[in-house]
Amino acid sequence: MITITTSKNKKVYFASDQHLGAPTNEASFPREKKFVAWLDDIKKDAEAIFLLGDLFDFWFEYKTVVPKGFVRTLGKLAEIKDAGIPIYFFVGNHDLWMHDYFEKELNIPVFHNPQVFTINNKILLIGHGDGLGPEDKGYKRMKKVFTFPLFKWMFRWLHPDLGVRLGQYMSVKNKLISGEEDAKYLGDENEWLVQYCKRKLSQAHYDYFVFGHRHLPLKIELQENSTYINLGDWIQYFTYGELNGSEFLLKEFKP
Structure with a gap:
């Protein structure tokens, strides 16, 4: 478990689902500049x-x-990390093939599963959110295929010009492969990440569950002193999380 204690007037920030490159690099460029401005x-x-x-x-x-x-994003992350500010990256379903590039080039740790952090004496379970809970069954099946070592080995033998183009096409066009959900609030009883959080609470206490993936900014009280946060996205909402002391806020970035 990693423990973080903020200094005076310092905050911890959270963001998810920028989807840089969608539907094309040119189309996502204004969003990338906005995200870099936020950083x-x-x-x-x-x-x-x-x-x-x-x-x-x-x-x-x-x-x-x-x-x-994505040069501006990578350069800004390198600048921030070199300035001594820790950055933690959690793999999502669109960048699930990330290996050690961030760790070697940027010195940014990469997590492939949810992790527990203690921040200002608050316990947080943090992750992307894909494949958790009772639903998302189609994506769970596809994830097993795409993370299977033989499949990754075969894909790696494609020329990068072909492999990247194929991967971009599948990511944008095929919702089953991407694991994307329609960005509609389903009600607490039908939000599968809410159900996942409630099950985890039956095993241990967490002050905050922080996830992405749903593309919806959500803040749902699960029980007294336990809250589920979904960070939204940088396609429609441009929202982010801010842990200020012990209070978790959802905000919209307006440069």
Whole structure:
């Protein structure tokens, strides 16, 4: 378990689901500039930054090649990390093929499963949110296929120009592969991440559950002193989380 205690006037920030590159690099460029502007804005008082997956709409790491683009985002993350601000990255369903590029090039740890953090004596369970809970069954099946070592080995033998183009096409066009859900609030009883959180609460206490994936900014009280947060996205809502002391706020970035 990683423990973080914020210094005076410092905050911890959370963001998810930027989907840079969707539907094309050119179309997502204004969104990337807005996200970079947010990073530039928060670096002045950030104790730590959590990125909860789907930063890219498609990402695959060959041994010596990564997808072209996103220079402003990667450069800003490198600048922030080099300034001594910790950044934690959680793999989403669109960048599930991330390996060690962030760790080697940016010194940013990468997590493939939800992790428990203690921040200012609050216990947080943090992750992207894909494949959790009782539903998302179609995506769970596809994830097993796409994370199977033989499949990844076969895909790696495709020329990067072909492999990346194919991956981008599947990511944008095929909802089954992408695991995307319609961004509609289903009600607490039908929100499968809410059900997942309630099941986890039966095993241990968490002050906050923080996830992405649903593309909806949500803040739902599960029980006294336990809250489920969904961070929304950077396609429609441009929302992010801010842990200020012990209070978790959902905010919209308006540069």
